[in-house]
Amino acid sequence: MARQWPTYVAWGLIVQLLAACSGEPASNNAAPSRTRTEGRAASIGERKLILAFGDSLYAGYGVAQNESFPHELEKALKARGDAVEVRNAGVSGETTQGGLQRLAFTLDGLPRKPDLVLLGLGGNDMLRGLDPAQSEKNLRAMLDMLKARKLPVMLTGMLAAPNMGAAYADRFNAIYPAVAKDYGVPLYPFFLEGVVGNAKYMQPDSIHPNPAGVDIIVGKIAPLVLGRLASQR
Template sequence: MLRNFLTYGLSLALLQLLIACNPAPVDDTTAKTASGETESAPAADAKGDATDAEILVVAFGDSLYAGYGLDQNEGFAPELQAALRAQGKDVRVHNAGVSGDTTAAGLRRMDFVLDSLPRKPDLVILGLGGNDLLRGLKPADTRANMDAMVKKLQDRDIPVLLTGMLAPPNLGAAFSDEFNVIYPALAKKYDVALYPFFMDGLVGRPRLFLPDGLHPTAEGIDLIVGKITPQVVAVLEG
């Protein structure tokens, strides 16, 4: 396990150097990807594509959700949709992942995304924080932003499934101790479902990552989807 986290930490440390060399600000419409390129935010295309499904799930996150570096049908949202439909769920999974998003950027765009949907989602899968780690942002700020997003969703009476992140060892024990409790603490505070670590099962397995060493391959996404789908089903049926 320690070797896995060290591998994860080294990859994050290298990416931090890349970010430090080009610290352009990230806004809500153009996001900085891990490779240093810019990627436009996905259009609010849920109108017209969710009205024909009984269940609407929103995958709200960063590049790990957006399907960075993958074909359109290989990302987290389309693969999760396929897995849920294979289990007999009439579901549309709307991809609200934006590459480069920090928790602050996610908080700024959340109301817009929700208001752009044709109806209230049956579930929002919320996974942000990886870019906060890459930028070395204060865990207290990450926690405050995540807290505000979960509260927004609860105020709208929308069920939430949090997918957590873990800080790599290279950021130091004090940082890790403060960051790693964020997601379990929020899940407990708001009584929402928690998938503790979005990258569970991938760390330390290089073949499941793209050449950048950070984003999952299509096979890596399949592994994630296979592990998280039972919990998504449980929340939908709960």
């Protein structure tokens, strides 16, 4: 596959990631945080509401909240002329099972139905070597829930690190294209595309993007988000 993790990512880094994420425990009932201050010009009814529901890559592990993916995505969308709010519902260390357990609570805690849900989970399942079949089952259950609530979705995917072995990678990497196709949702195949393996864009753990890396990711995903929002008008 053309898109892949650099082969020098060692298992020790994966263990380091799990330890780091586990060091930031969060309740499954964690409410999504705002990425903009109060007193904004547009009311919640006047601007698009996007829920960024994922793991540490969404939560902003290792960067300031005003440098996180949801915050920078909102900033980029505003710069393109859209009135939008992106709610950060990322939890470090989250698995697809944990996401499934808190999705309904998170949705119910929003001021209104979101115009788009960005779903980015599964990376921690892979790093822990969890059964890809169970990860896929959990993702499908979340998409079933979002479909039942008539909520538009965009999926951001993950690829298995080469350390997991070819057999595991083949099973894991097939999850996101299959799920996206079956549910008819747009897919950004690899969240870390263009940044992983480049020290300029990654934190010292070689797995989480630094602020410059977040900017690269946002630059790739923002146009797709705009397209998804536009298709609903």
